[in-house]
Amino acid sequence: MDSDNIYIGLMSGTSIDAVDAVAVKFNTRGIEQIGCYSQAIPEDLKQQILHLCQAPTDSVQLLAETDHRLGKLYAQATLGLIANAQLETSAISAIGCHGQTIRHCAPSDGNIGFSLQIGDANILAVETGIPVVADFRRKDMALGGQGAPLVPAFHQYAFASTNANRVIVNIGGISNISLVASNGDCIGFDTGPGNLLMDLWSQTHIGTHYDHNGDWAASGEPYQPLLQQMKGCEFFTKPAPKSTGRELFNHSWLNTQLAEFPNLEPQDIQATLLSLTAETICEAILNLDPSADEVYVCGGGAYNSQLMAKLSEQLPSLKSTDSLGIAPNLVEGFAFAWLAKQRLDNQPGNLAKVTGAKRQTVLGGLYLP
Ligand SMILES: Nc1ncnc2c1ncn2[C@@H]1O[C@H](COP(=O)(O)OP(=O)(O)O)[C@@H](O)[C@H]1O
Numbered sequence: 001m002d003s004d005n006i007y008i009g010l011m012s013g014t015s016i017d018a019v020d021a022v023a024v025k026f027n028t029r030g031i032e033q034i035g036c037y038s039q040a041i042p043e044d045l046k047q048q049i050l051h052l053c054q055a056p057t058d059s060v061q062l063l064a065e066t067d068h069r070l071g072k073l074y075a076q077a078t079l080g081l082i083a084n085a086q087l088e089t090s091a092i093s094a095i096g097c098h099g100q101t102i103r104h105c106a107p108s109d110g111n112i113g114f115s116l117q118i119g120d121a122n123i124l125a126v127e128t129g130i131p132v133v134a135d136f137r138r139k140d141m142a143l144g145g146q147g148a149p150l151v152p153a154f155h156q157y158a159f160a161s162t163n164a165n166r167v168i169v170n171i172g173g174i175s176n177i178s179l180v181a182s183n184g185d186c187i188g189f190d191t192g193p194g195n196l197l198m199d200l201w202s203q204t205h206i207g208t209h210y211d212h213n214g215d216w217a218a219s220g221e222p223y224q225p226l227l228q229q230m231k232g233c234e235f236f237t238k239p240a241p242k243s244t245g246r247e248l249f250n251h252s253w254l255n256t257q258l259a260e261f262p263n264l265e266p267q268d269i270q271a272t273l274l275s276l277t278a279e280t281i282c283e284a285i286l287n288l289d290p291s292a293d294e295v296y297v298c299g300g301g302a303y304n305s306q307l308m309a310k311l312s313e314q315l316p317s318l319k320s321t322d323s324l325g326i327a328p329n330l331v332e333g334f335a336f337a338w339l340a341k342q343r344l345d346n347q348p349g350n351l352a353k354v355t356g357a358k359r360q361t362v363l364g365g366l367y368l369p
């Protein structure tokens, strides 16, 4: 095998559900998936991460322990992928590891910008014997950018078409869109909540990590006054560049929204949250210039059939990225494999127009075994 061109991408996002691992071969014909693996995040580790995501339950001791545990988990995911796909460790150039975000603060409104991803890349490099690229966001932020979203550059590389303006919608915990225009331009930004609020409400009321296929939401009816109130959140009308996370869209945000509506049925609230996700995504897409000809969904939200149906009402051309050759749950992993390759090739990983950074730059730090 050509040892220069196989990269592994590891992604664990705001949903804190799993580490998605993918091995990708880059060659002149394009990109080829040569293996994938999903490593569940154990419940107690998930709880530790959630504690770290919110003051005042965070602590330096917990941060350091969780960083270590995640480093081990990323190594386990990588070794699982290597065994599953029967890969030779020596054939893999590098692992691109996003890490687990525990705090993201966009540099706006007078805030200092910072973004913190953990999961010790030293442990990952040593336990796999493979070089690791990690800490992708902070160079962009050092240049005044949001450090997010980073996937649009990959969407442009992998999905651009000279015949159509394509929009890629990544519905993870948070949702982000990329407009990959036929003239070579690319813009992108976070639209707001993806699955995060629906997940929170399902966990509280039906005790499952998420609302499978949106079935529970489908048993309720969206409540318009609540929906309109939630859509009034200023994040939705803020101009790009913009990024967000659990710092804004969390239990406390939801409780504040619900305070005026104490008598709603839980399933109607779930239906309203699904509508909020769908409508804010649709409105962001319908306001794009140039307008979208084709819309493709990736991220776990692509598996929520009720959400997809709701999106299709306003976006009739909607498909999942399966039709572009990459399974929705693997697109972000592909992006971080590509970002690792960009780092080793000394090529830029950010799009200054997307993040608001002063310039394009090579992203990520390199950790050797
Ligand atoms: N069959 C399904 N039905 C409904 N939602 C789903 C389904 N499969 C995945 N999801 C949603 O996708 C989320 C995970 O998406 P993912 O892209 O991994 O997000 P993140 O990048 O934030 O980890 C789950 O938490 C869940 O909300």
Ligand SMILES: [Mg+2]
Pocket: 011, 012, 013, 014, 015, 016, 017, 018, 019, 020
């Ligand atoms: Mg995930």
